[in-house]
Amino acid sequence: MDQENMTLLQRLGNEYKRSEESLNGLSGSKFHEIRRKAMDIFSQTGFPTTRHEEWKYTNIFSILHNGFKFSGISSISKETLQTLVIPNLDCTKLVLVNGVYSAALSDILPDDVTVQSIRELFRIKSDRVENTYAEIADSVKNPFVALNTALAEDGLYIHLKKNCKVEKPIHIIAISDAQEDSVVSVPRLFIDVEKNAELTIVYTSHTIGNNSSWKNSVLEVIVQENASLTIINCQTDTSQASVIETIQSTIAEDAHYSLTTVSLGCNFIRNDANVILNGKNSEAHLYGLILGDGKRLIDNHTIVDHAKPHCESSEFYKYILDDKSTGIFNGKVFVREDAQKTNAYQSNKTILLSDTATINTKPQLEIFADDVKCSHGATSGQLDEEQMFYLQARGIGKERARALLLHAFAVDILKKIHIEPIVEWLDKDIAQRLHDEGN
Secondary structure: OOHHHHHHHHHHHHHHHHHHOOOOOOOOOHHHHHHHHHHHHHHHHOOOOOOOHHHOOOOHHHHOOOOOEEOOOOOOOHHHHHOOOOOOOOOEEEEEEOOEEEOOOOOOOOOOEEEEEHHHHHHOOOHHHHOOOOOOOOOOOOHHHHHHHHHOOOOEEEEEOOOOEOOOOEEEEEEEEOOOOOEEEOOEEEEEEOOOOEEEEEEEEEEEOOOOEEEEEEEEEEEOOOOEEEEEEEEOOOOOEEEEEEEEEEEOOOOEEEEEEEEOOOOEEEEEEEEEEOOOOOEEEEEEEEEEOOOOEEEEEEEEEEOOOOOEEEEEEEEEEOOOOEEEEEEEEEEOOOOOOEEEEEEEEEEEOOOOOEEEEEEEEEEOOOOEEEEEEEEEEOOOHHHHHHHHHOOOOHHHHHHHHHHHHHHHHHOOOOOHHHHHHHHHHHHHHHHHHOO
């Protein structure tokens, strides 16, 4: 292990020891045991380098030398929060500040939805959490899951009772307060949707202040039999922000799961979206829209594991890359031997707006069953010159024509979001960014 890795590991080890002192009576609990094991794993593996296949194009060390301060409780005003909400969205808000839940800024949830402290659930020895926490997201295979598990002193357990349909989406607003210092936070969420229930989660990431931030988030998701969960993940952070995010989901029989990720901000993004279709007739749909400019790096790694028969999955990721930005898409679909009658579709399409923008794409299928319908593909290129000529010939200026074509390319993903205020909010942001890029 190189000296760079060793120095960072020592610093993180000191932070882990500090956080251990704050457990207040939980030092002998299963929570402590899970955290200790995760820290042991991370201490042995360290940060991944570009020598690791899964990080071949993503240099994590580019964001680790900013003198980050590990986050503590920060006070955000309701006036500041109001600037971060999605206009006209009828929702229930849950607010995290530097990874810590703020009850004062959050709304009261419907009776059918329960939000509890993971730390408190371990204190009372809740079987539901003790038997599943850190079992879904794998610390062994993902060092950033291990780091989050080791350093997260608490987290939110979001539970929807069986047979319940929540009409309003729950909007989770994750704020990094970088007004005084560069900060790192480790939000931890556990979402449990019981049998026959239905829920929509909107997850947005924000940084306030002019300093840099690094958010290492882990979401563990259980969608039980015949339930439905939709997650709309909006990464519209500042150019000083870096986000590493893992969403690990397990989907039961006859259940439906959809994850749409829209990445418009941040200097550095690594998303790991992993799904196990663990029951017959379950389905999962992963969509992504990425805009990159400057020297931004946006890396999406997905795994869809068809473990049972008669399941369906689709993945559709679109990138628009300009300047010296870099996009990565690595999508894996596994079809296990028993997973007959599987339908799986995967596509990555990219528009490169400059000669210096880069896309590295690797869609993969590993099929061990013989009665399946699976396809994958990737395309990249520039804007269609004939379409540009057609619009300009009708009196539309070059930059306006360019923005219209790019917006038409992007709108396929926005159509997957069926909540109009969110679409309007993103649409306005995208239009502004595309206009700015054209000038």
